[in-house]
Amino acid sequence: xxxFTFLHNILLISSQIEAVICLSKDGFPLQWRTHTTxxxxxxxxxxxxxxxxxxxxxxxxxxDYSCLSVLTKHGYMVTFAISEKVLLLILFIGNPHARTVQSxxxxxxxxxxxxxxxxxxxxx
Amino acid sequence: MTYIDEQLNALAQQYLRQVMKLSPTLADASxxxxxxxTLETAQGILIDTSSHxxxxxxxxxxxxxxxxxxxxxxxxxxxxxxxxxxWELLAHFKLETLPFYTTVSILNPPHNEYALRYEVQALLDxxxxxxxxxxxxxFADLLSENSQENxxxxxxxxxxxxxxxxxxxxxxxxxxxxxxxxxxxxTAIGNDPQAEQKAHNLALFYYRSLREFSLLDAVEPIxxxxxxxxxxxxxxxxxxxxxxxxxxxxxxxAKELVDLLWIFAESKLSLLAxxxxxxxxxxxxxxxxxxxxxxxxxxxxxxxPLAKYVSCxxxxxxxxxxxxxxxxxxxxMLNWFxxxxxxxHSGLSPCNTCHP
Numbered sequence: 001x002x003x004f005t006f007l008h009n010i011l012l013i014s015s016q017i018e019a020v021i022c023l024s025k026d027g028f029p030l031q032w033r034t035h036t037t038x039x040x041x042x043x044x045x046x047x048x049x050x051x052x053x054x055x056x057x058x059x060x061x062x063x064d065y066s067c068l069s070v071l072t073k074h075g076y077m078v079t080f081a082i083s084e085k086v087l088l089l090i091l092f093i094g095n096p097h098a099r100t101v102q103s104x105x106x107x108x109x110x111x112x113x114x115x116x117x118x119x120x121x122x123x124x
Numbered sequence: 125m126t127y128i129d130e131q132l133n134a135l136a137q138q139y140l141r142q143v144m145k146l147s148p149t150l151a152d153a154s155x156x157x158x159x160x161x162t163l164e165t166a167q168g169i170l171i172d173t174s175s176h177x178x179x180x181x182x183x184x185x186x187x188x189x190x191x192x193x194x195x196x197x198x199x200x201x202x203x204x205x206x207x208x209x210x211w212e213l214l215a216h217f218k219l220e221t222l223p224f225y226t227t228v229s230i231l232n233p234p235h236n237e238y239a240l241r242y243e244v245q246a247l248l249d250x251x252x253x254x255x256x257x258x259x260x261x262x263f264a265d266l267l268s269e270n271s272q273e274n275x276x277x278x279x280x281x282x283x284x285x286x287x288x289x290x291x292x293x294x295x296x297x298x299x300x301x302x303x304x305x306x307x308x309x310x311t312a313i314g315n316d317p318q319a320e321q322k323a324h325n326l327a328l329f330y331y332r333s334l335r336e337f338s339l340l341d342a343v344e345p346i347x348x349x350x351x352x353x354x355x356x357x358x359x360x361x362x363x364x365x366x367x368x369x370x371x372x373x374x375x376x377x378a379k380e381l382v383d384l385l386w387i388f389a390e391s392k393l394s395l396l397a398x399x400x401x402x403x404x405x406x407x408x409x410x411x412x413x414x415x416x417x418x419x420x421x422x423x424x425x426x427x428x429p430l431a432k433y434v435s436c437x438x439x440x441x442x443x444x445x446x447x448x449x450x451x452x453x454x455x456x457m458l459n460w461f462x463x464x465x466x467x468x469h470s471g472l473s474p475c476n477t478c479h480p
Contacts, residue, residue, distance in 0.1 A: 018421055038422040046336045054350040057329040058357050058372075066352040070337075070345050071360075074418040091421045098167045098383075 001114045007033040009111070013104055016096050018075070021089040022082075023048060030086065047079045047089050067105065071095060080105060082112050128262050129170065129294040129381070132255060136161045136173045139251050147243055149234050158231040163255050166223055168380035174229075202248070206233075206241065213245060215252040219259055222387050226252040265289060266392050283367075286392050287313055290385060296375040297385065298355070299323050303368040307331030310367070326370040330359040341424060349382065356382040363394040424451060431460035433467045433480055442467040447478035 007020045011033045019034035027048030029040045051068050060066050067080035076092040078101060088108055092101075126134075139161060143150040153159040163171040203214040211230045216223055228248045234240065266289045267282060287300045291313055299314035301323035307330060312323035330348070337345050347360030356378035359370040369389055373382045418425045427434070429445040436443075436450060437457040443450055450458075461467040464480065474480050 034422075036420075036422070040422075042339065043421060046339060049336050050333045050348075053329055053332050054357075057325040058350055058352075058355070059325075060350075060352045060355075064352050064354075066350065069349045069351075070333075071347040072337075072343050072345050074343070075421055077421075093419065093421075102168070 001111065003031050003115055004033070006108075006111055006115055007031060010090065010104060010108060011035075013107070014092075014096060014100055016092045016094055016100075017090060017104075018093050019089075019091040021091075023087050023089055025052065025081075025085055025087060043091070044089065047077065048087060051079050051081075051087060069101070076101075078105070080108075082108060127292060127295050128258065129296075131258055132163060132171050135254055135258070136163070136171050136251070139247065140173055143247060147240060149237060149240055150230075150243065150247075153230050153233075160227075160229040160231075161251060162225075162227045162229070164225050164227075165380060165384055167383040168377070170377060170380050170384065202245070204241075204245070208233075208235070211241070211244065213248045215248050217252060217256045219256070219263055220391055222384075222391075224255065224259065226255055262293065263388060266388065267396075282396055283393060284311055284313075286389060286396070287311070290389055291315065293385060293388070294373070294375075294381055296373050296378065296381060298372040298374055299326070299370070300372075300385075300389070301326060301370045303327045303330060303359075303370055305366045305368075314372070316372075322372055323370060326357060326359055326372060329357075330368060330370065333359075340421075343418070343421075347386070349379075351379045351382075354378065358382045358386050360386065360390070362390055362397065364397045365394070367393075369393065427458075431462050433461040433464060435459045435461070435467065435470075435472050440472060441475040442472040442480060443475040444478045444480045447475055447480075449475065449477055 003022055007022060010020045011017055019032060019038070019040065021032040021034075021040050021044060022030045023044040024030060025048060027045040029044045032040050034040070047068070050070075051066075054060070054068055055062060055066060063084060065081060067078065069079075070077045074093065076095055078090045078092070079087055082088045090104065140154050140159065143154050143159065150159065157174065160172070160174040162169055162173070201216050203216075205212040205214075209232065211228075211233045213228045215226045217226075218224070226248065228244055228251070230244065266286050283302060287302070290300060291297055295315055297314060298316040299312060299319040299322040301312040301314075301319075302310040303323075303326070304310055307327045309320070309323045309327050312320045314322065316322060329350075333345065333348055337343055345360070347358065349356065349358045351357070355372065355374040357370070357372045359368060361368050369386070371382050371385050371389070373385065375381070417428055427445045427450060432444075433442050434445050434450065435441065435458070436453045437459065442461060459470075461470070464474075467480075468474075
């Protein structure tokens, strides 16, 4: 499986998912799948910055699994570390059920072992 | 002092021991660790008696809880699932608007013992009612001054009282803090000796995150949660106020606990603000109605149409609410008209872009 297929499979899980973006921890988008043609650089930069700030201020080791979830009035954003250098950012429209989000994270962490580019392990 | 989550754990273990009085079959299941009691919220499991959770795959259970959750009825409900491999009984109760689910699960259940199902259902019913009572009493006591600790210390705000009582839910709460809009800590309480330092870190995290989000037009975070293997942090604005609440919890169930503590605290604090129109000793301003919403993370926000036609002060034309010329206008400068003739009679002409 390649990263494109992996992201596409996640996008198809729920109609509430607007975009699935693979980005580096520096905030640069690597690959993404969305329903429309959009510019993702800004939102990737914001997500990566807040993720790094959270790890620093909350004193979480960089190798540990961590997940940032943000609820806004129009949508829900989930950013989690899928490998040591890569984050996965999922944007939802509305507020999805918590179990939908958990199952998506579980699926992503399970299937990433089939993708060579995401082969670095993190402690879960 | 016994914390609430310890009370609930002890209750579940007590019921597991008491199944021996119900039937030897259930006693065998309990002894062989095939019997399991859980208490969970929509965010995840709070209490779990099973030490072999890998034997109980929960993927299929997503089909049961959403069924209960989608049913909007306020009365208590039960979901029953019986197969040759497992029995799963799921009950549900609501505390304010927060749903709780209690379950009894038996792996490899006995065959042809149909009467046993009624006993298992009775077990679930008792466990469900007892959990409901403990949680309801705790939630009602959040504004109580009866605890010994509160009598000894003086406090000038009911908000501190709510937070002090909330600490009594679990010993795993590192820090509970109220933050002002500029990122400073108003008060910090916690079981951790360094609770104040942790509160300062959370305040900095929240302040920097808000600054990042301001780059996205009209996207204001309501709540931010950061979780890892061993701890979880939640920071968010309390409804109807401009004060933020930060919670930090450690342990195995940190993510579920922090969600639950947030819901308890936020509902009581926002209710207090609505009732008194004050928060932290200051009068609350009337909240402005939201007139811009987004239906996408990438598209700009759109005006919420309060009427059919709209004009902006200073302009001589009227528009439809989705007109692109209004995308950056200040909402306090807008006038709304129900009909086209009303707009024309006030001296305005139709816009050449949107042709209302």
